[in-house]
Amino acid sequence: MSKPTPISGFPEWLPAQRMIEQYVLDRIRNTFELYGFAPVETRAVEPLDQLLRKGETSKEVYVVRRLHAEEGDATDASLGLHFDMTVPFARYVLENAGKLQFPFRRYQIQKAWRGERPQEGRYREFLQADIDIVDRDTLAPHYEAELPLVVGDAFAALPIPPVRIQVNNRKICEGYYLGLGLTDPAAALRAVDKLDKIGPDKVVDLLVETAGASSAQAKACLALAEISTPDASFVDAVRALGVRHDLLDEGLAELAAVVETAASHTPGLCVADLRIARGLDYYTGTVYETQLRGYERFGSICSGGRYDNLVSAGATTFPGVGISIGVSRLLGLLFGANELSISRSVPTCVVVALADERHRPAANRIADALRRRGIPTEVSPTAAKYGKQIRYAERRGIPYVWFPGADGAADEVKDIRSGEQQSAVADGWVPPPADLKPTVT
Amino acid sequence: MSKPTPISGFPEWLPAQRMIEQYVLDRIRNTFELYGFAPVETRAVEPLDQLLRKGETSKEVYVVRRLHAEEGDATDASLGLHFDMTVPFARYVLENAGKLQFPFRRYQIQKAWRGERPQEGRYREFLQADIDIVDRDTLAPHYEAELPLVVGDAFAALPIPPVRIQVNNRKICEGYYLGLGLTDPAAALRAVDKLDKIGPDKVVDLLVETAGASSAQAKACLALAEISTPDASFVDAVRALGVRHDLLDEGLAELAAVVETAASHTPGLCVADLRIARGLDYYTGTVYETQLRGYERFGSICSGGRYDNLVSAGATTFPGVGISIGVSRLLGLLFGANELSISRSVPTCVVVALADERHRPAANRIADALRRRGIPTEVSPTAAKYGKQIRYAERRGIPYVWFPGADGAADEVKDIRSGEQQSAVADGWVPPPADLKPTVT
Numbered sequence: 001m002s003k004p005t006p007i008s009g010f011p012e013w014l015p016a017q018r019m020i021e022q023y024v025l026d027r028i029r030n031t032f033e034l035y036g037f038a039p040v041e042t043r044a045v046e047p048l049d050q051l052l053r054k055g056e057t058s059k060e061v062y063v064v065r066r067l068h069a070e071e072g073d074a075t076d077a078s079l080g081l082h083f084d085m086t087v088p089f090a091r092y093v094l095e096n097a098g099k100l101q102f103p104f105r106r107y108q109i110q111k112a113w114r115g116e117r118p119q120e121g122r123y124r125e126f127l128q129a130d131i132d133i134v135d136r137d138t139l140a141p142h143y144e145a146e147l148p149l150v151v152g153d154a155f156a157a158l159p160i161p162p163v164r165i166q167v168n169n170r171k172i173c174e175g176y177y178l179g180l181g182l183t184d185p186a187a188a189l190r191a192v193d194k195l196d197k198i199g200p201d202k203v204v205d206l207l208v209e210t211a212g213a214s215s216a217q218a219k220a221c222l223a224l225a226e227i228s229t230p231d232a233s234f235v236d237a238v239r240a241l242g243v244r245h246d247l248l249d250e251g252l253a254e255l256a257a258v259v260e261t262a263a264s265h266t267p268g269l270c271v272a273d274l275r276i277a278r279g280l281d282y283y284t285g286t287v288y289e290t291q292l293r294g295y296e297r298f299g300s301i302c303s304g305g306r307y308d309n310l311v312s313a314g315a316t317t318f319p320g321v322g323i324s325i326g327v328s329r330l331l332g333l334l335f336g337a338n339e340l341s342i343s344r345s346v347p348t349c350v351v352v353a354l355a356d357e358r359h360r361p362a363a364n365r366i367a368d369a370l371r372r373r374g375i376p377t378e379v380s381p382t383a384a385k386y387g388k389q390i391r392y393a394e395r396r397g398i399p400y401v402w403f404p405g406a407d408g409a410a411d412e413v414k415d416i417r418s419g420e421q422q423s424a425v426a427d428g429w430v431p432p433p434a435d436l437k438p439t440v441t
Numbered sequence: 442m443s444k445p446t447p448i449s450g451f452p453e454w455l456p457a458q459r460m461i462e463q464y465v466l467d468r469i470r471n472t473f474e475l476y477g478f479a480p481v482e483t484r485a486v487e488p489l490d491q492l493l494r495k496g497e498t499s500k501e502v503y504v505v506r507r508l509h510a511e512e513g514d515a516t517d518a519s520l521g522l523h524f525d526m527t528v529p530f531a532r533y534v535l536e537n538a539g540k541l542q543f544p545f546r547r548y549q550i551q552k553a554w555r556g557e558r559p560q561e562g563r564y565r566e567f568l569q570a571d572i573d574i575v576d577r578d579t580l581a582p583h584y585e586a587e588l589p590l591v592v593g594d595a596f597a598a599l600p601i602p603p604v605r606i607q608v609n610n611r612k613i614c615e616g617y618y619l620g621l622g623l624t625d626p627a628a629a630l631r632a633v634d635k636l637d638k639i640g641p642d643k644v645v646d647l648l649v650e651t652a653g654a655s656s657a658q659a660k661a662c663l664a665l666a667e668i669s670t671p672d673a674s675f676v677d678a679v680r681a682l683g684v685r686h687d688l689l690d691e692g693l694a695e696l697a698a699v700v701e702t703a704a705s706h707t708p709g710l711c712v713a714d715l716r717i718a719r720g721l722d723y724y725t726g727t728v729y730e731t732q733l734r735g736y737e738r739f740g741s742i743c744s745g746g747r748y749d750n751l752v753s754a755g756a757t758t759f760p761g762v763g764i765s766i767g768v769s770r771l772l773g774l775l776f777g778a779n780e781l782s783i784s785r786s787v788p789t790c791v792v793v794a795l796a797d798e799r800h801r802p803a804a805n806r807i808a809d810a811l812r813r814r815g816i817p818t819e820v821s822p823t824a825a826k827y828g829k830q831i832r833y834a835e836r837r838g839i840p841y842v843w844f845p846g847a848d849g850a851a852d853e854v855k856d857i858r859s860g861e862q863q864s865a866v867a868d869g870w871v872p873p874p875a876d877l878k879p880t881v882t
Contacts (some may be wrong), residue, residue: 003754004491004536007520010484012533014540015547018480036789036810036819039459043451043484043566044552048508050445060509064522066556067489067502079448081505092453095445099455101786101836103822106456111485125484139824142801149805153812184809264802265809299602313444345542348477360583361705371475372595378477378724381544381581395542 060115171251344397450565501556612692786837
């Protein structure tokens, strides 16, 4: 076999990086569970027509078929890999509605696939950590205020720079555009969504061309998008623009509650930013984006929003609100910037040294005694000279080597970083807590 | 959207089942880490030619391509979903050999996909938990004795029936067949591998037809396959058959070490069973299969073996030994038999009740105080009558409801199972340890 080469867009981490990723995932999952979210995993594939029906058509879907599929086997011919967790979760809720308790709080940490052009922090296979709350018929707006607290706590538990969650509410934009007299608020939203990419002048042109806005209306749209406040003072700023609409009022009240709830939980976590639109057309209320401070150039690492019409069966609808942490994106960027490291490349805390291959059974018993008390332990691969066995530990960052006592002498354990060696009993010795597991910094 | 239907072979669990699955995965992972295995994840896709080169050609590979792939885009056109972790891991070792420390101990817990006909406990998308140890040039045989200890400990930590690991060594079969005078030991192995499916008489026929055996040689092959002992006494039983070959001696010594190591660690865990062959042609030493006692009819739930020639680059080879727990298979069978249950369907331990929607900020602060001390907490979805809020907890199996004190009175917490209610402080109260997390039985 010749040396294989990576496939662009399908990242693979080295073991030490994967240990960091697991540490991050464990922390995220722990936070989700502290807020009472229950886990769900959905299959990797969905019917292709469902994948193409939702979200942006520009998403590059991967089609999946059996190599030996029979001709005309329609079931097999029409599957694709999911490109996010939202579409599969919506389907899961409908399929299992009779067995779920509503409001239903779930988290879902899984890979997704998109055939987009790979670039820094943007992959074709990537890991996402999602939470959603879905209720039957109506969903209380306080859930829109809760999600930023959850991801705020999740990020705060990670060894990463602080985040800023930018929030907006679709009702504000839509109500404002309607109040202005525009008749196609969706088109106006799509135009304003391009502000970062094409700049204000071209957005004004686009509003005139695609949303039927007059020049004055277009400028009023821009004025709304320019409002950004760390507290509820955005309400006054919007009022000062002089536009009135019931939907606008509703959105302002909801967004004020989101910002105030977040401020009382973690000051500085959320900022109301009325240019945040989110591309997806199914959002109907609060929308979220998240910047990693100091890494704003990388774009949002955690996004989502409220959707009222994504899931319905006959007359029953299941409105929801969700947010998704882009784990691969976050880690890829931080690995690239050398921002994350781990104290060792294996879970092992102790290597039991071997004087002689015949002593392996006795060394196994020592290792078992340590493992029974939760201490990750390996037995030395060979009965080489002790110097070589110590180097085995050293190269992996394993902190301790255990020397079984010969001829009735006590065992000894050596901290190979300090060289300190002391007698020890396998049924009683414990490492300092900081050494038990690898630490991530 | 009409009600979606499941896709055959792509199982999805309800939240309570997924919680059980996560509990099982956490236990398995913890055991792997106690033995010093480091985590690796590989991408879901491999070049199709690599997938088709290894293992059985009968495996039904899923091909993956971008819906909008450009014509003639060779890279995209030739990918498939992996059908196990062994082939991707072999590729990963070659690709990263310069960055890994050998011997390299890794675990890998991931989904795999096979387009086989779905049946009970056999899925098209399934989760596997693998460990492998790979070294450069040579691999010490003691690792073949270590793997059963690891999976034995992993299974013992789960609330499932006890397991029995059946072990054999390819060298025994091959050496014995050569010692008998057979010239195509691989063909003989393939014939004996069908013993369970077609019975002894047809295996004799097959040995004569496909492996060039005489009737006496075929019967001698069967005699070997019938040997099964819980200790190293199989060595004498094989010797009594009167066949001699150096490779046979080597295999007997290695298998005796595996069985004796296991017996000294966990009596009854391993049994030498010389009919175990494993279909895959890349095994060269010890092979493993595992029966769940009382569920033998379901076949092996954990299999693997030693492979010397799977990974090589030029003159360098990377011999390894690995074993794989079929997690979806195991859980599917146990869920089907109603053998596993969990004490609640959400992680939540406490619901904070609401007298009034205006008290939500105060309830949020109580919930935060509990979460800070690791107690999974939700705030009630509505300020409905207390009876309704208690039913919200009851229906999910949440054990505690917290009542914030009004007008300076102390808070109270109610165990809704016993009805017992006591005053409590959010900064100090702790539930009994058994109630903190859901328990699996």
